Amino acid sequence: xxxxxxxxxxxxxxxxxxxxxxxxxxxxxxxxxxxxxxxxxxxxxxxxxxxxxxxxxxxxxxxxxxxxxxxxxxxxxxxxxxxxxxxxxxxxxxxxxxxxxxxxxxxxxxxxxxxxxxxxxxxxxxxxxxxxxxxxxxxxxxxxxxxxxxxxxxx
Amino acid sequence: xxxxxxxxxxxxxxxxxxxxxxxxxxxxxxxxxxxxxxxxxxxxxxxxxxxxxxxxxxxxxxxxxxxxxxxxxxxxxxxxxxxxxxxxxxxxxxxxxxxxxxxxxxxxxxxxxxxxxxxxxxxxxxxxxxxxxxxxxxxxxxxxxxxxxxxxxxxxxxxxxxxxxxxxxxxxxxxxxxxxxxxxxxxxxxxxxxxxxxxxxxxxxxxxxxxxxxxxxxxxxxxxxxxxxxxxxxxxxxxxxxxxxxxxxxxxxxxxxxxxxxxxxxxxxxxxxxxxxxxxxxxxxxxxxxxxxxxxxxxxxxxxxxxxxxxxxxxxxxxxxxxxxxxxxxxxxxxxxxxxxxxxxxxxxxxxxxxxxxxxxxxxxxxxxxxxxxxxxxxxxxxxxxxxxxxxxxxxxxxxxxxxxxxxxxxxxxxxxxxxxxxxxxxxxxxxxxxxxxxxxxxxxxxxxxxxxxxxxxxxxxxxxxxxxxxxxxxxxxxxxxxxxxxxxxxxxxxxxx
Numbered sequence: 001x002x003x004x005x006x007x008x009x010x011x012x013x014x015x016x017x018x019x020x021x022x023x024x025x026x027x028x029x030x031x032x033x034x035x036x037x038x039x040x041x042x043x044x045x046x047x048x049x050x051x052x053x054x055x056x057x058x059x060x061x062x063x064x065x066x067x068x069x070x071x072x073x074x075x076x077x078x079x080x081x082x083x084x085x086x087x088x089x090x091x092x093x094x095x096x097x098x099x100x101x102x103x104x105x106x107x108x109x110x111x112x113x114x115x116x117x118x119x120x121x122x123x124x125x126x127x128x129x130x131x132x133x134x135x136x137x138x139x140x141x142x143x144x145x146x147x148x149x150x151x152x153x154x155x
Numbered sequence: 156x157x158x159x160x161x162x163x164x165x166x167x168x169x170x171x172x173x174x175x176x177x178x179x180x181x182x183x184x185x186x187x188x189x190x191x192x193x194x195x196x197x198x199x200x201x202x203x204x205x206x207x208x209x210x211x212x213x214x215x216x217x218x219x220x221x222x223x224x225x226x227x228x229x230x231x232x233x234x235x236x237x238x239x240x241x242x243x244x245x246x247x248x249x250x251x252x253x254x255x256x257x258x259x260x261x262x263x264x265x266x267x268x269x270x271x272x273x274x275x276x277x278x279x280x281x282x283x284x285x286x287x288x289x290x291x292x293x294x295x296x297x298x299x300x301x302x303x304x305x306x307x308x309x310x311x312x313x314x315x316x317x318x319x320x321x322x323x324x325x326x327x328x329x330x331x332x333x334x335x336x337x338x339x340x341x342x343x344x345x346x347x348x349x350x351x352x353x354x355x356x357x358x359x360x361x362x363x364x365x366x367x368x369x370x371x372x373x374x375x376x377x378x379x380x381x382x383x384x385x386x387x388x389x390x391x392x393x394x395x396x397x398x399x400x401x402x403x404x405x406x407x408x409x410x411x412x413x414x415x416x417x418x419x420x421x422x423x424x425x426x427x428x429x430x431x432x433x434x435x436x437x438x439x440x441x442x443x444x445x446x447x448x449x450x451x452x453x454x455x456x457x458x459x460x461x462x463x464x465x466x467x468x469x470x471x472x473x474x475x476x477x478x479x480x481x482x483x484x485x486x487x488x489x490x491x492x493x494x495x496x497x498x499x500x501x502x503x504x505x506x507x508x509x510x511x512x513x514x515x516x517x518x519x520x521x522x523x524x525x526x527x528x529x530x531x532x533x534x535x536x537x538x539x540x541x542x543x544x545x546x547x548x549x550x551x552x553x554x555x556x557x558x559x560x561x562x563x564x565x566x567x568x569x570x571x572x573x574x575x576x577x578x579x580x581x582x583x584x585x586x587x588x589x590x591x592x593x594x595x596x597x598x599x600x601x602x603x604x605x606x607x608x609x610x611x612x613x614x615x616x617x618x619x620x621x622x623x624x625x626x627x628x629x630x631x632x633x634x635x636x637x638x639x640x641x642x643x644x645x646x647x648x649x650x651x652x653x
Contacts, residue, residue, distance in 0.1 A: 003580075003581050003582070004581070006581070007320075007323075007581040007582075007583070010577075010581075011323055014327070014330075018330055021345055025342060025344050025345075026342055026343075027342075028337075028340040028341065028342045030339075030340045030341060031339070031340040031342070032339050032340070032603050032606065032607050033603075033606055033607075033611045034602070034603045034606060035340070036337035036339070036340050036342045036344055037344075038603075039329075039333060039599045039602075040330070040333050040344065040345075043326055043329055043330050043333070046322075046326050047323065047326045047327070047330070050319055050322050050323045050326065051323065053319050054317075054319045054320070054323065057319065077377050078373050078374070078377070078579075079372065079373055079374060079375040079376050079377060081576075081580065083375050083376050084372035084373060084375050084576055085372075085573075085576075086375070087371060087372050087375040087544075087548075088368070088372055088569060088572060088573060088576070090548075091368070091548055091552065091569055091572070092566075092569055094552055094565070095562050095565055095566060098562060098565075099562060103553075107549050107553070110545065110548060110549055110552070111542075111545035111546065111548075111549055112545075113545075114541065114544050114545035114548055115541040115542055115544075115545045116541075117375075117541075118375065118376060118540060118541030118544050118545070119376060119540075119541050120539065120541045120542070129542060130545070133542075133545065133546055133549060134549070137549055137550070137553050141553050141557065145203070145206050145557075146206070147205075147206055147557040148557075148560055149553060149556060149557075150556065150562060
C-alpha cells in the first residue's frame with residue numbers, strides 16, 4: 001500500500017505539472033469550441049482525480065486486497081530500482097558517446113559497459129565480444145540495410 | 156479467385172517468403188528467450204520496418220508474432236520457464252513430459268498443435284476480417300470518436316488488479332498523445348520549443364521503451380535459467396495415432412483461441428488456461444492432466460497460436476488492438492501510413508493479401524524451422540545474460556535511431572523506458588498506456604470534428620446509431636470490469652476473514 005501512496009503522489013505531481021503546461025498552450029484564432037487546451041485540461045483533472053482515488057484507497061485499506069499473483073510471477077525476481085536506473089544510465093551515456101565518438105566506438109562502450117555492469121568479469125574476451133558485436137551491428141545497419149548511424153565529431 | 160491469384164503471385168514477385176521466414180525465425184528465437192515476450196520481439200523489429208515496403212513490414216511483424224507463440228513453449232517444456240505468458244499453461248504437462256524423458260515428444264506436440272492452431276486462426280482471419288471491416292464504411296466522425304472510446308474502454312478489462320491504475324495508465328498515454336501539433340488549430344502543444352516534438356511522440360518509441368527497455372531494467376543483474384546441454388533434445392513430431400488423440404484438445408484450443416482473440420484484452424494467456432481446463436474436462440484421460448498429458452500440451456499451444464492470428468481481426472477491421480502484440484502491429488501499420496478499416500482492404504489489397512500469404516508461409520515453415528532451430532534456441536538461451544542485455548540494448552538504440560536519424564528519439568525511448576520501469580514497479584499495466592497513445596489522436600480529433608459539424612451540440616453523438624452502439628458496449632465493458640473487480644475483492648476479503 002505504501003507503493004500506492006507514493007504512486008498517488010507522483011501522479012498528482014504529473015497532473016499538476018501537465019495542467020501548468022496546458023495553461024501555457026497559445027490560443028489560436030483557428031481554434032474550435034473545445035480548443036487545443038480542452039482535452040489536456042480534462043486529462044490533467046482526470047489524472048488528479050484518479051491519483052486521489054488511488055491514495056484514498058491505499059489509506060483506508062486495512063489489509064492489502066489484491067488478486068494473488070500467478071506462480072510464474074512469484075518466481076520472477078526483479079532488480080532493485082537503483083540497479084535498474086544504473087543500466088538506464090549506461091544507455092543514456094550512449095547518446096553523448098555517439099555524438100562525440102561516433103556509432104561503432106559508442107556501441108563498443110555500450111556493450112562493454114552493460115556486460116561489466118551485469119556481472120561479467122573484466123577480460124580481453126569481454127572487450128573482444130563488445131568489438132565484435134559493434135562491428136556486427138555496423139555491418140547490419142550501415143552496410144547491409146544502408147541506414148545511417150551517428151557519425152560523431154571525432155571519428 | 157482474382158485475389159487468390161494475386162496472393163500467389165506475391166510469392167514469386169516479392170521477397171515475401173524470405174521476409175516471412177525471417178520474421179518467423181526471429182519470433183521463435185525471441186519467444187524462446189524467457190522475458191522476451193512476443194510484443195518485445197516485435198517491438199525490437201519495428202525500427203527495421205522503416206526500411207521495408209509496407210507489405211514486407213507487416214508480414215515481418217505478423218510472422219514474428221506467430222513464431223514467438225511457438226518459441227515460448229521451448230523453455231516452458233525444457234526448463235519450466237515459459238518464454239511467453241501464453242506458454243505458462245504449457246509448463247504444467249510439458250515440463251512433466253520432459254521429466255519423464257519425453258521432452259522431444261512434448262516439443263513435437265507443441266509444434267504440431269501450434270501449426271493446427273495457427274492454420275485455424277489464419278482461416279478465421281481471412282474469413283472474418285473483411286466482412287467486419289465493411290461496417291466501418293458507414294462510419295462518421297461521431298462513430299470514429301465512439302470507436303476510440305470503445306477501444307479505450309478495453310482498458311477496463313486490461314487493468315488486471317486495479318481499474319484505477321489502468322485508468323491512470325490510459326490517461327498518461329493520452330497525455331503523451333497530446334504532445335505535438337494540435338490536429339485542428341495547428342497550435343504546438345507541450346513541445347517546449349523543440350522542433351523534434353512538433354510531430355508528436357511516435358507510438359513506436361513508447362512501445363520500444365515500455366516493453367523492451369523496461370524489461371532490460373527490471374531484470375538487470377538477475378541470473379538467467381539455463382538448459383542442460385549435455386542431453387541432446389530433438390523435436391519428435393507426433394505419430395498418426397497420437398495426432399488422432401490430440402484432435403479433440405486441438406479443436407477446443409482453436410475455438411477458444413478464436414473467441415479470445417476477438418475479445419479485446421483477453422489474449423493468449425487466458426485462452427491457454429481456459430483451453431487447458433476445457434481439454435481436461437472433455438478428455439478421455441483427465442487423470443493424466445498434470446502428470447505429463449500430451450493433450451495438456453496440445454490444447455494451450457493450439458489456443459495461443461490461434462490467438463496470434465485472430466487477435467488481428469479487430470485490429471485490421473477497426474484499428475482496435477486488443478493485446479500488446481496487436482498494438483505493436485498497429486504501430487507498424489501507422490509507420491507506413493496504413494489505417495485499419497475497409498479502406499485498407501480496398502487501397503492496400505497487396506498488403507492484406509501479403510499478410511495472409513506471408514502468415515501461411517510462416518505457419519508451414521514453422522514445422523521445419525521449429526525442428527531445425529531448436530539447437531540455436533538452446534544455445535541462445537544459454538548465453539550469459541550480460542551479453543544478451545548488451546546486445547539487445549545496442550539493437551534497441553541502433554534501431555530507434557534509424558526512424559528519424561536523430562539521437563533525440565533515443566532519448567525519448569530511454570525516457571519511455573524509465574516510465575515503463577516505474578509503471579512495473581508500482582504495478583501499473585502497460586497496454587492501457589499504449590492504447591492511450593495510439594487512440595488519443597483518433598478520439599480527440601473526431602470528437603472535435605463532430606462538434607464543429609454540430610455547432611457545438613453534443614447530441615450529435617446520439618443521432619448516430621453506430622456511435623450509440625459503440626458507446627453502450629464501452630459502458631458495458633467498464634461496468635463488467637467494475638463488477639469483476641468488486642467481486643474478486645469481496646472474495647479475497649471473505650478468504651482473509653475465514
